[in-house]
Amino acid sequence: MTDWQNIFAERGDQQQLETSALLAPKFDRDGLIPAVTTDYDSGEVLMFAYMNREALTLTIKLGEAVYWSRSRREIWHKGATSGNVQVVRELRIDCDQDALWLRVTQRGCGSACHTGYRSCFYRAIPTGAPAQSGLALVFKETEKLFDPEKVYGKK
Numbered sequence: 137m138t139d140w141q142n143i144f145a146e147r148g149d150q151q152q153l154e155t156s157a158l159l160a161p162k163f164d165r166d167g168l169i170p171a172v173t174t175d176y177d178s179g180e181v182l183m184f185a186y187m188n189r190e191a192l193t194l195t196i197k198l199g200e201a202v203y204w205s206r207s208r209r210e211i212w213h214k215g216a217t218s219g220n221v222q223v224v225r226e227l228r229i230d231c232d233q234d235a236l237w238l239r240v241t242q243r244g245c246g247s248a249c250h251t252g253y254r255s256c257f258y259r260a261i262p263t264g265a266p267a268q269s270g271l272a273l274v275f276k277e278t279e280k281l282f283d284p285e286k287v288y289g290k291k
Contacts, residue, residue, distance in 0.1 A: 140193055153233050161192065162234040168204060171236040173248065176225040182248035183256040185212075187236065199224050201238055218287050220244035245281045250288070252280030 145158035153160060163169050168186040175182055185203040187195065191211055194202040198213075201222035205212040215221030222240040229236055242248055249256040258277035 140197060143193060143196065144189070147233075150232075154231050159229070160233055161229060161236075162232065163189065164234075168206075169234060169236055171203065171238055173201060173222065173238040173240055176239045176241050180255060181257050182222075182240070182242065182254070192236070195224060195227065195238070201240060214248075215244060218244060218247070218250070218282070220247050220282075222248070247281040250284060252282045252284045253277045254281055 143159065145160040147153065147160040147162060148156075148158075152158065161169050167188045169188075169192065171185050171187050172181065173183045173185070174180060186206060187202070188204040188211075191202045191204045194211070194213070201214040201224055203212045203214060204210075221243040222238070223243060224238055224240055226239040227236065228239075242254075247254055249258065251258070254277060258275060259273040260276050262271065262274060
């Protein structure tokens with residue numbers, strides 16, 4: 137039986153971090169580690185969030201994405217309210233173990249974003265000279281997969 141309280145190794149030297157099989161994530165001064173989430177099949181970036189020790193432990197244990205909500209200051213099991221659960225197909229950590237990459241299969245209606253779009257990155261920033269009226273974002277996704285007001289209620 138796994139002792140879920142002690143699944144992370146103590147951080148050692150550079151060689152240990154880069155070459156060993158020990159999981160020793162580096163959490164920042166707020167106790168967080170960044171996590172980028174992509175679609176397992178397409179590679180599309182779905183979202184970016186943070187995890188704390190508990191969220192990373194739960195993600196490993198459950199095989200579903202669990203994050204730390206900085207705005208709500210609480211654990212956030214993705215899809216617990218909306219039903220749009222992220223099943224983790226692969227979880228990677230970078231070379232110095234201070235960033236995570238989740239490759240997921242999105243369940244539910246297929247939306248990763250609380251706004252109803254498939255990806256949180258649904259707008260593009262044009263590069264080059266801005267128009268005289270200023271810089272306008274370009275919507276790359278125009279169809280929402282669900283109505284956030286119906287799922288989450290009025291905010």
